[in-house]
Amino acid sequence: MAESVRLTDREKAMLDGRQGKARQKAMDLLVRYADALGAERFVETRNVAGVPGSANPFLQNHYRDKGAGGHDAIFSFFDLDSDELVEAPPAAVPTCHLQGGADPLHWEALGMAPGVFEGHQAREAFAASRGVQMLKTCTPYLAGNVPAKGEHCAWMESSAVIYCNSVVGARTNTEGRESTSAAMLTGVIPDWGLHRDEGRRGTHRVDVELPVESVMDWGLLGYFVGDFVQEHVPVLAGRYGRPDLVRHKHFGASASSSGGVELYHIVGATPEAETLETAFSGNTPVETFRYGSAERRATWEKLNANARDRDVDYVMLGCPHAALEQIQEACRLLEGRRVSANCRLWIFTSRAVREMADREGCTKTLADAGALLLTDTCSAFAQAVPPGTKVAALDSAKQAHYLPAILGVQAWFGSTRDCINAALTGRWSGEAP
Amino acid sequence: MSQIAGARTIVLRGRKVVGGRAEGEALVTRGAVPGWGGVNPVLGVITEVHHDLRGVSFKDKVLVCRGAKGSSGWSAMSHTTRLAGTSPRALVFNEMTAKIALGAVVMRIPSVTGLDRDPLEIIETGDWVIVDGDAGTVEIRKTHDGRSG
Numbered sequence: 001m002a003e004s005v006r007l008t009d010r011e012k013a014m015l016d017g018r019q020g021k022a023r024q025k026a027m028d029l030l031v032r033y034a035d036a037l038g039a040e041r042f043v044e045t046r047n048v049a050g051v052p053g054s055a056n057p058f059l060q061n062h063y064r065d066k067g068a069g070g071h072d073a074i075f076s077f078f079d080l081d082s083d084e085l086v087e088a089p090p091a092a093v094p095t096c097h098l099q100g101g102a103d104p105l106h107w108e109a110l111g112m113a114p115g116v117f118e119g120h121q122a123r124e125a126f127a128a129s130r131g132v133q134m135l136k137t138c139t140p141y142l143a144g145n146v147p148a149k150g151e152h153c154a155w156m157e158s159s160a161v162i163y164c165n166s167v168v169g170a171r172t173n174t175e176g177r178e179s180t181s182a183a184m185l186t187g188v189i190p191d192w193g194l195h196r197d198e199g200r201r202g203t204h205r206v207d208v209e210l211p212v213e214s215v216m217d218w219g220l221l222g223y224f225v226g227d228f229v230q231e232h233v234p235v236l237a238g239r240y241g242r243p244d245l246v247r248h249k250h251f252g253a254s255a256s257s258s259g260g261v262e263l264y265h266i267v268g269a270t271p272e273a274e275t276l277e278t279a280f281s282g283n284t285p286v287e288t289f290r291y292g293s294a295e296r297r298a299t300w301e302k303l304n305a306n307a308r309d310r311d312v313d314y315v316m317l318g319c320p321h322a323a324l325e326q327i328q329e330a331c332r333l334l335e336g337r338r339v340s341a342n343c344r345l346w347i348f349t350s351r352a353v354r355e356m357a358d359r360e361g362c363t364k365t366l367a368d369a370g371a372l373l374l375t376d377t378c379s380a381f382a383q384a385v386p387p388g389t390k391v392a393a394l395d396s397a398k399q400a401h402y403l404p405a406i407l408g409v410q411a412w413f414g415s416t417r418d419c420i421n422a423a424l425t426g427r428w429s430g431e432a433p
Numbered sequence: 434m435s436q437i438a439g440a441r442t443i444v445l446r447g448r449k450v451v452g453g454r455a456e457g458e459a460l461v462t463r464g465a466v467p468g469w470g471g472v473n474p475v476l477g478v479i480t481e482v483h484h485d486l487r488g489v490s491f492k493d494k495v496l497v498c499r500g501a502k503g504s505s506g507w508s509a510m511s512h513t514t515r516l517a518g519t520s521p522r523a524l525v526f527n528e529m530t531a532k533i534a535l536g537a538v539v540m541r542i543p544s545v546t547g548l549d550r551d552p553l554e555i556i557e558t559g560d561w562v563i564v565d566g567d568a569g570t571v572e573i574r575k576t577h578d579g580r581s582g
Contacts, residue, residue: 029538032451033534036451036535036537036538036544037529037531038529058516059513059516078509078512081512081539156506158503158505161505173530174507174530174531175505175535176505176507176509176532176535177506177508177512178509178512178535178538178539179508179535190531192531193530193531230465230499230500230502231465231500231502231530257503259465260500260501260532302483305482305483306482380470401470402470402471405470405480406470
């Protein structure tokens with residue numbers, strides 16, 4: 001295994017520094033990464049989704065203390081894992097920025113100090129000045145970046161990666177901060193895993209033995225599947241209604257949280273799974289799982305394991321970022337009533353969808369109900385909940401997976417209707433399916 | 434082959450992920466290690482609610498696991514442990530993913546995979562383990578004499 005990844009002349013030129021110091025460092029990182037994977041070559045990509053130049057308080061402090069504060073320092077030392085300070089050039093290929101840690105309008109509601117917010121704005125301006133598209137969402141596919149089937153991408157954000165592979169049929173591994181920033185400068189990524197046909201074949205079979213219809217149903221099924229297949233490629237067969245965008249979004253986000261699923265096939269519903277045979281493409285299933293009412297119940301109980309108190313302080317919707325139809329649904333469920341004085345309702349979405357929600361009148365409807373529509377971030381990512389929150393209610397299995405671990409709050413998981421009811425009454429009344 | 438009286442030494446052979454040589458006490462999980470949102474990198478502690486190592490620190494250990502799971506923030510989390518001085522000393526794992534490969538690269542710790550025997554069957558938490566990334570070997574000095582392997 002002393003073999004190293006083979007480089008094209010263009011890649012060699014970048015590695016030799018003939019296209020500048022930053023591209024050299026980016027290529028050096030990608031070669032180390034490709035060798036770690038055991039990749040033999042790179043593929044070209046013109047669709048990168050990452051978080052170039054962003055920094056949490058730890059990174060800001062770390063690089064400030066090193067006496068090399070500033071955007072180029074974070075980009076050099078952290079994004080590119082370089083030991084040398086380099087100047088960040090513009091993105092060489094189309095690159096979008098995923099979610100961030102602040103809301104540009106409601107940052108104060110997130111408990112953020114003005115100086116901290118200014119830092120976010122400065123880092124955003126830095127990335128934008130390098131040509132990065134500031135979509136600021138975990139759902140780039142709802143904000144203008146929908147790849148073509150078969151397109152090689154370099155995406156981060158596990159819920160976006162699984163959507164990109166499974167629903168769109170484009171090809172990306174779950175890239176990280178450093179590999180996406182390097183791909184942004186080089187336009188290449190290791191040809192490994194899900195970029196290759198053999199990596200996309202189903203490995204495990206899941207027989208779905210009960211009807212899966214609602215968004216909550218799909219979230220539960222995703223959480224079950226991820227838990228059982230971990231980072232493998234599940235093929236679902238059986239009884240389910242054809243999932244739409246929102247159901248795929250919640251299924252994928254769940255499966256990539258409880259496990260590391262990056263690609264799934266649903267027979268008859270996803271582009272590489274017209275039949276069970278094409279989904280497995282010659283693979284024999286390693287294992288077959290069944291999903292029936294006992295499995296659904298156990299999954300619900302696992303997601304609600306740390307919830308005890310039925311008085312709910314905080315309801316959060318929009319993980320992954322809400323589609324416009326989900327914001328409209330929340331408005332409908334509120335029916336002109338007001339959120340309980342003992343509870344807060346926050347809904348997170350992307351800037352692009354918020355713009356539409358503003359024009360639809362949804363933002364105002366929510367405000368009139370005492371709810372808040374936020375963008376760019378979420379409670380888990382910003383590590384921000386309303387002051388005093390002890391008990392949260394969520395319609396996202398992904399958020400229910402992360403929020404207790406990150407902030408130590410209790411989390412109820414249920415349907416969007418259960419959550420809106422909790423917001424209106426301040427009480428959790430959702431029940432196991 | 435053992436150099437320590439009363440202890441057994443076992444050598445596993447696999448392939449290099451990241452070069453270098455390091456040794457330390459093993460911390461073993463049969464599960465996958467979570468990334469962002471399941472680990473506090475500044476403390477070097479796993480925080481995921483359902484994880485068998487919840488509350489346990491991997492700082493200065495030889496981390497032996499099935500692989501990586503969860504967030505694409507895995508590499509940034511790992512990278513942060515290096516800056517915070519809480520990284521494991523070495524990494525031994527079974528299942529290669531983009532997450533764990535990039536995480537190992539940016540932690541810059543000796544890392545090995547593809548071993549000729551399952552490290553999760555042979556290495557127990559507390560064993561002394563020497564990882565030679567360049568040679569692709571893992572040497573295990575058993576502390577629990579005669580238990581497994």
